[in-house]
Amino acid sequence: MLIDAHCDTALILLEENSLRTLPAAAVDFARLNQTLDVAFTAIFFNGKKQRNPERTALILADRLLRDIEENSDIVCPLLCREQLLEGDCRTKLVLSLEGAELLGCDGELLALWHRLGLRSLGLTWNYRNDLASGCYEQGGLSKAGADVIKQCNELGIIVDLAHLAPEGFWQALDICQKPPLVSHAACYRLTKHCRNLDDEQLRAIGKAGGVVGITFVDEFLSAKGKAGICHFLRHLNHCLEQAGTEAVAIGSDFDGAKMARGLESIECWANIPKILADDGFTETEIVKICGDNLYRVLWNNLPKIR
Numbered sequence: 001m002l003i004d005a006h007c008d009t010a011l012i013l014l015e016e017n018s019l020r021t022l023p024a025a026a027v028d029f030a031r032l033n034q035t036l037d038v039a040f041t042a043i044f045f046n047g048k049k050q051r052n053p054e055r056t057a058l059i060l061a062d063r064l065l066r067d068i069e070e071n072s073d074i075v076c077p078l079l080c081r082e083q084l085l086e087g088d089c090r091t092k093l094v095l096s097l098e099g100a101e102l103l104g105c106d107g108e109l110l111a112l113w114h115r116l117g118l119r120s121l122g123l124t125w126n127y128r129n130d131l132a133s134g135c136y137e138q139g140g141l142s143k144a145g146a147d148v149i150k151q152c153n154e155l156g157i158i159v160d161l162a163h164l165a166p167e168g169f170w171q172a173l174d175i176c177q178k179p180p181l182v183s184h185a186a187c188y189r190l191t192k193h194c195r196n197l198d199d200e201q202l203r204a205i206g207k208a209g210g211v212v213g214i215t216f217v218d219e220f221l222s223a224k225g226k227a228g229i230c231h232f233l234r235h236l237n238h239c240l241e242q243a244g245t246e247a248v249a250i251g252s253d254f255d256g257a258k259m260a261r262g263l264e265s266i267e268c269w270a271n272i273p274k275i276l277a278d279d280g281f282t283e284t285e286i287v288k289i290c291g292d293n294l295y296r297v298l299w300n301n302l303p304k305i306r
């Protein structure tokens with residue numbers, strides 16, 4: 001089972017009609033289906049630059065859901081845990097939102113988004129919203145932020161702590177009753193970037209039964225840029241040492257940022273099991289990192305039935 005915790009490809013639907021075949025993108029439905037069993041598909045855009053982010057998010061969700069329906073021979077939405085047991089050759093897509101400003105930070109709209117298929121929610125992008133502070137600013141959770149986490153736990157929506165400022169990260173971890181996700185990040189000890197997690201945070205995610213998706217984003221893997229596979233492996237190894245074998249996963253961020261060399265597209269993802277084996281990871285570790293750890297987080301968060 002191969003699973004990726006974060007791709008931004010859906011944004012392309014603001015310009016293109018379908019995600020089925022996109023030769024210029026890092027991934028498309030057809031190539032995804034050749035490689036991954038499950039992929040988190042984020043609805044993302046910089047909400048600060050939009051006059052009405054809630055509206056744009058709904059338009060994007062509508063286009064994405066229609067596109068998934070029209071390509072139901074190769075993809076389908078992942079809505080409940082039982083679907084994880086189905087031997088289905090389609091790639092299951094986890095609809096996620098990157099930044100609660102895309103739903104107006106409105107807890108009352110969360111149940112509606114859940115009906116639309118939302119199964120993972122990033123509380124913030126890089127800036128502060130009404131729920132919490134992103135990592136470019138300081139501050140913790142608001143009362144509304146704490147309530148939204150509880151609602152996510154009840155509805156079966158994964159709480160994604162990627163992009164949060166540290167204060168909110170710790171508060172959210174305290175409140176969250178289900179295994180949390182940091183969908184796409186790397187290790188601060190190796191690259192001092194505010195989007196990366198320090199050792200204490202890595203250990204806490206491991207302790208909470210959560211997972212960190214180590215990303216392919218060039219600037220998170222190397223402060224000097226020009227990261228390659230060796231940088232990715234260093235971050236993966238460090239995360240494993242700090243958080244434990246059960247807590248490491250992969251969250252590429254395809255089509256959301258500049259990728260490291262050798263990790264530019266979904267074709268590179270397919271090589272990862274072999275790259276890990278060549279680096280000395282055991283078969284058990286490879287299976288967990290490439291999918292089983294995220295499978296566990298999905299299983300423990302998603303609703304039992306649709």
Ligand SMILES: [Zn+2]
Pocket residue numbers: 098163184256
């Ligand atoms: Zn992101």
